Amino acid sequence: MSKIILAAIFLVLLMGISIVSGYTDTTMQLAYKAFTAFDGSNEHLIIQTVRLPRALIAASVGASLAVSGVYMQTVTKNPLASPGILGINAGAGFAVVFAITIFQVSSLGVFTWISFLGAAIAALTVYFVGGVGKRGLTPMKLTLAGAAMTALFSSFTQGMLTTNEAALDEVLFWLSGSIQGRKLEILASVFPYLVVGWLLALVIAPMMNVMAMGDDIARGLGLKVGMLKIMVGVIVILLAGGSVAAAGPIGFIGIVIPHIARRLIGIDHRWLVPFAALLGGILLLAADIGARYIVMPQEVPVGVMMAFIGTPYFIYIARKGANKG
Incomplete structure (x- = not known):
């Protein structure tokens, strides 16, 4: 419990840093006045209309992708499962x-x-393709199916953009994964669905502890495994789909955070889910703050920052799994 409280405090602190950090110099005092004594100045406008939405979107998207990763890894028994790796973000x-x-x-x-809709189609396609064959759905086949679908959807996306230059200019930055320039209206359009996904994730958390022991044991203990997997699918579609709609496809959070959270707080999903959500928000906020300073006054898309952060950890997890195999 203490770790969750500390993570929540750190998340709020990073949101404050995000609100005052960037090319335009501001302070915590100036940010406070922007909300209590708004005077219409350029600094106050930037804080209210640019940086606050950006901080809220980063925290919400990071939390959503982290929770998606936790549940996908638990259900598939695949340490590499995440919305990015299994093609859901690409779809x-x-x-x-x-x-x-x-x-x-x-x-x-x-x-x-x-x-x-795209997230749902991608998830169903990967599940179907990964389940074809004598041995049914295995972690390795699921990963390969996800990689194939990611490549397929990415190729389709690039092909469509080459035929429409106007669309290329409009969505290229979004496709790299970015929360720069996002307005509060974007978060408002997806936030109700994200909240539903978070609440469902918390409701089924005790049952996921049983699911983690294996499908046969879960059925023996009276758990409706098929219905629970459908619920997990709904959660992943709501959280991953909403995240992509708000910030574009951002990878690696769903891989990195679940492993870190398990090491720090254990495998009990009643604590793992909220802790992973907080860590996901922290990671994306930290990556977004860093992205503002690397090539200032320009900004690196936060999706690129996450690739720098997540790729080494992804390689570590993959090598660890290969060594166990």
Whole structure:
């Protein structure tokens, strides 16, 4: 419990740092006045309309992707499972690009539903492809199916963008994973779905402890494994799809955070889920703050920062799994 409280305090602290950090010099005192004595100055406008939404989106998306990773790894028994690796982010991203290039969709609400649809199609496709064969669904086959679907959806996305230069300019920065310039309206359009996903994740957390022991044991203890897996699928689609709609496809959080959270707090999902959510928000906030200073006054997309952070850890996990095998 103390670790969760400390993580929550650190998350709030990083949100404060995010609000005052960037090319325009501001302070905590100035940020406080922006909300209590708004005077219409450029600094106050930046804090209210740019940095506050950015901090809230980073915390929400980071938490959502981390929780998605926890549940995907538990259900699939695959330490590499995450929305990015198993093609769910790529599917959601392709669906949004398809809607922009073919139907010129611009509504935030429509973006959200299209992102959910793309995430669902990708998840079902990976599950089906990974389950084909004599041995059924195995961690290795699931990973390979996810990699194949990620490559497929990414190729489709790039192919569509090459035929539409206007769409390329509009979505290229979004596709790299970025929360720069995102407005509060974007978070408002997906936040209700993220909240539903978080609440469902907390509700089924005790049952996931049983699921972690294996499907046969879970069935023997009276757990409805099939229904629980459907619930996990809904949670992942809500959280991953909503995250892609808000910030584009951001990878590695769903891989890195679950492993760190298990080491720090254990495998009890009643504590693991909220702790992972806090750590996910912390990681994405820290990456976004760092992205503002590397090539200032320009900014590196936070998705690129996460690749720098997450790739070494991904290699470590993969090598560790290969050594065990």
